[in-house]
Amino acid sequence: METNAKLIALTLLTATLASPFAKAQQAADPGNPPADVAINAPRPDFPEHQQPDGPGPRHGKHRGGPGGPGNPRGPQGLQGFQGGHLQGLTSLTTVSGTVGQWIGNDDAILDGFTLNAGSGTATTVKFPPHLGQQVQKAIKTGSNVSVSGYSMNGPNGENVFRMNSLTAGKTTVFDTPPTRPATAPETPALATATGKIADYRLDRGGRVNGLVLDDKTIVSIPPHVAYQLTDLAKKGSTITVQGYPKSLREGQVQLEKMNILRASVLTINGQQYLVR
Known part of the structure; x- marks a missing residue:
């Protein structure tokens, strides 16, 4: 009787010690995942579109054909950031009228003019300051001008018309980037x-x-x-x-x-x- 009790106690002790080892083997075996863990389930810190086996990019490589997700030449690749906002295609319109007064920035550098279209209200046309000489050479106060561009909000929320091109007579000025100077400008003296x-x-x-x-x-x-x-x-x-x-x-x-x-x-x- 005492021998049977000892055998039963030894059997229970052996089963208790073997249980954690069996669970550890089961968790370490990739071919036998635990029943309560979903295979390839998205991790909270790893978005689903970036899963190694998912449809998104992996290790810097892009998947999919042209125009597909993650492809820089697709629709997303045509977009860029402007003024902190994602920009896509912008519709251009044309406004025509006579040139009113010149407009300068805080340092009195020419960067716009008013356009009188005959509606009683003047439109503020803006362009980059590096185009000032070209614009001033092409037009003057009272000139008839046609401006292609788009409406946008200025720094203070005012509505302005951003010039893409300007045509006066046979002269057209395009919104081109500034040219890099051939020689570096001299450092101004203190x-x-x-x-x-x-x-x-x-x-x-x-x-x-x-x-x-x-x-x-x-x-x-x-x-x-x-x-x-x-x-x-x-x-x-x-x-x-x-x-x-x-x-x-x-x-x-x-x-x-x-x-x-x-x-x-x-x-x-x-x-x-x-x-x-």
Whole structure:
């Protein structure tokens, strides 16, 4: 009786020790997956379209024929990013009318004009600043012009017409990228200006982006620096500026002669501040 009890206890102990080993063998055997795990199931940190055995790209290779998923020459490959938004095909329209007034950016560099189409409202036509010389040579105030392009929202939400091409008489100006200069531009010499702050310059969004000195010099500063200068550089206070003069790039036109310094060091009440 005692012998049978010992045999039964030994059998139970052997079965208990052998059970984890059997489960470990079953989990390690790729040919016998556990019943509660789905084969090729998507992992939470590995999206289904990127599964090694799925339809998506693997190890940098693209699958599918032309126009298929993951193929750079398919429909997705024709799209690009512009202004942070995914862009595809853009419909072009044409507007015609007479040229009104020239429009410049914050540095008075020509980058647009108003177009009077006879409807009582003027359309703002915009183009890249490097096309300024070409556009100014092709048209003048009162010229009849036809502009191909598309409507878009400007930096402040205003509606503008982005030029793709402009035709006046027998002259056509296309929106072409700027040409790379044959020689690298020279580094401008460091300049110094001292004066009293006559006013603040605001960007189109109403943020301060510069200081106007009493000699008409404009000190260009980033908006986050202007915010820090609220109490330090009040109107009427004297300031010394070290910076680099802004020079025109090839093709640009400045509508108004302006002395613009991009500030690098400001001296206020005897204290120097590095601008960055």
